Amino acid sequence: MKIAFFGSQPYDRRFFDEALSSQPDASSIELVYHNALLSQETAILALGANAVCVFVNDVLDATVLAALHDYGVRAILLRCAGYNNLDLPAARRLGFFVARVPAYSPEAVAEHTLAMVQTLNRHTHRAYARVREGNFSLDGLLGFNLHGKTVGIVGTGKIGLATARIFKGFGCTVLGHDPYPSTHFAPLGAMVDLPQLLAASDIVSLHCPLMDSTRHLIGPATLPQMKRGAMLVNTSRGGLIDTGAVIEALKSRQLGSLAIDVYEQESSLFFHDHSSDIIDDDVFQRLMTFPNVLVTGHQGFFTIEALREIAAITFHNLDCFRHGGDCGNSVA
Structure with missing residues (x-):
């Protein structure tokens, strides 16, 4: 299972790598971090990934979603609560699994x-x-x-x-x-x-x-x-x-x-x-x-506790996608 992260920062890598190490099947999950925001031009970076992990400023319009689908992506993991940057009808039409982190600290x-x-x-x-x-x-x-x-x-x-x-x-x-x-x-x-x-x-x-x-x-x-x-x-x-x-x-x-x-x-x-x-x-x-x-530069969420919770809930959402269980955080 390969997950491509977009708009990733050093703190994303720290806390997601930390959370991955505690997963029982960590060896079967590969995290690939990209600094670039997700857009029509950068969607190609998700080629070969099963899922993308995105944040508030990544573009998830119909064009980008279609490209991701063509590249084999089937899940969109939002490491945030809001999803106003997501074309939800297009995501549903393409059959994406989409889940968010509805509340983190x-x-x-x-x-x-x-x-x-x-x-x-x-x-x-x-x-x-x-x-x-x-x-x-x-x-x-x-x-x-x-x-x-x-x-x-x-x-x-x-x-x-x-x-x-x-x-x-x-x-x-x-x-x-x-x-x-x-x-x-x-x-x-x-x-x-x-x-x-x-x-x-x-x-x-x-x-x-x-x-x-x-x-x-x-x-x-x-x-x-x-x-x-x-x-x-x-x-x-x-x-x-x-x-x-x-x-x-x-x-x-x-x-x-x-x-x-x-x-x-x-x-x-x-x-x-x-x-x-x-x-x-x-x-x-x-x-x-x-x-x-x-x-301030969108740092309201930026605490150790919040980042650990974001990573933990994102991995829970990933498990729902992988194993087909009900996901209370699903939006599509």
Whole structure:
């Protein structure tokens, strides 16, 4: 059984090799790691593989899926929860086995959300740079207490719930919005409609999947509904935010600050070192000019616990494909 990994990084190799070593039939499984993202041009690298293992920025449109099928691939193992980059009808039509990792250490993303909020609010990134230069001035570093503030959680799945618990522990009033609300949210806060959440929240944190119904959920129609000067946080999917509209809201001071771990056009930027390159994404470069914007490179999931869980669940999904058992993580 040969599995071709696309968009693989050193940490993928570390944790998947570690997980493979504990498999009872490890000698029958071959892992082949490719740095390149999966696309129409790179699909040929899967020739001879039984399965591909892919991440959020790999392209899985109908053309790529047809090529993979022609090369003998029969399973697509997503080492992530979201699959908005997958043409699901095409995958079903071609008969692919497709499985994902629906939840991996929700606390990892929730804790990163809090870290971004606290960094942006208390300006610790700027304070760190100042102190290293011998500047101990506090001017410009004024923040606010989280205690007593209202935090809106958009999406009350496992990550949204973990985030709500953290903010509840800080003494925040927590509001939630979800078309399919979790019954576990009730002890944490009140479920409200989206306009009510936006109007009342000092911090709005996005934790919903990217679908047609949620694309640009925060955009020209919803940004004016937000409490003026509120903080917006997105550690879910870049396409939930209309970046151009958010830039305009930052310029008008309607939006007080922005923290993002994901970006709509991140596939050409994130997970690679561009420090010696000219970044030609003008929208991203404009974002980086704001002192009240904090960007991290899709690292919310990046903990030891999460990576071990991703590898373990992916191997479970592989076993389902190999042995034909029921797979609760299947999406096709």
